[in-house]
Amino acid sequence: MIFNLSKTNSIANVFISELRDINIQKDALRFRTNLERVGAFFAYEISKELPYSDNETQTPLGIANTKQLSNQPVLATILRAGLPLHAGMLSVFDKAESTFITAYRKTHKSGDFVIEIEYISTPDLTGKTVIISDPMLATGLSMVLCCKELLAKYKIKELHIVAVIASTEGIKHVQANLPKAKIWVGAIDEEMTSKSYIVPGLGDAGDLAYGVKI
Numbered sequence: 001m002i003f004n005l006s007k008t009n010s011i012a013n014v015f016i017s018e019l020r021d022i023n024i025q026k027d028a029l030r031f032r033t034n035l036e037r038v039g040a041f042f043a044y045e046i047s048k049e050l051p052y053s054d055n056e057t058q059t060p061l062g063i064a065n066t067k068q069l070s071n072q073p074v075l076a077t078i079l080r081a082g083l084p085l086h087a088g089m090l091s092v093f094d095k096a097e098s099t100f101i102t103a104y105r106k107t108h109k110s111g112d113f114v115i116e117i118e119y120i121s122t123p124d125l126t127g128k129t130v131i132i133s134d135p136m137l138a139t140g141l142s143m144v145l146c147c148k149e150l151l152a153k154y155k156i157k158e159l160h161i162v163a164v165i166a167s168t169e170g171i172k173h174v175q176a177n178l179p180k181a182k183i184w185v186g187a188i189d190e191e192m193t194s195k196s197y198i199v200p201g202l203g204d205a206g207d208l209a210y211g212v213k214i
């Protein structure tokens with residue numbers, strides 16, 4: 001299953017256009033805030049797929065029939081660029097626990113790169129709905145490696161993958177390796193550069209949010 005925000009007209013697409021805009025990107029605070037806002041929209045869309053139980057809530061004037069999430073999801077993200085997206089999702093799923101993973105592209109002199117995972121900090125994910133977010137799904141190598149690490153350690157009940165901008169290749173890589181995962185994207189771009197940057201994409205999300213990495 002792929003859900004694509006850009007298929008429906010909404011303000012979310014305006015925030016994504018700002019994330020892509022080379023002039024608006026100069027404002028790193030706005031870049032991070034737009035990632036947070038898009039994260040909140042993804043959380044809202046995903047919330048429609050989760051199970052709820054009936055509840056009764058005491059108001060000052062009586063008892064209202066209300067709904068509660070049956071289970072809290074766990075929100076996972078990939079550092080660095082995932083942090084603002086995760087913060088936005090956490091503002092909606094505000095009782096969720098979090099998983100943090102460091103994954104980065106280690107580039108060789110030849111220009112080839114491998115994905116390195118150095119650190120995973122997580123609660124127990126057994127039986128949990130896990131929502132993992134990262135702004136960019138380029139080759140899909142980082143996302144698939146991170147998910148496989150988590151799936152190897154825990155029997156996860158349901159996996160949702162969130163990316164603001166995905167490449168067609170990245171989506172195919174995820175579908176081939178994680179066929180049961182539900183994929184949520186803001187937009188899908190067809191091309192990538194020879195260094196596996198999405199075109200038109202938005203550039204380097206981590207650098208735009210937090211400064212150019214040396």
Ligand SMILES: O=P(O)(O)OC[C@H]1O[C@H](OP(=O)(O)OP(=O)(O)O)[C@H](O)[C@@H]1O
Pocket residue numbers: 078079080081082103104105115134135136137138139140141142143170196204205206207213
């Ligand atoms: O789909 P892939 O080809 O694996 O590329 C996507 C990854 O690249 C970016 O992170 P990056 O490695 O630039 O690290 P950063 O977040 O520290 O900038 C992005 O946030 C993803 O994690």
Ligand SMILES: O=c1cc[nH]c(=O)[nH]1
Pocket residue numbers: 081136138196197198199201202203204205206
């Ligand atoms: O286009 C891309 C690819 C990887 N990482 C990014 O930040 N952007």
Ligand SMILES: [Mg+2]
Pocket residue numbers: 078079080081082103104142206
């Ligand atoms: Mg990254």
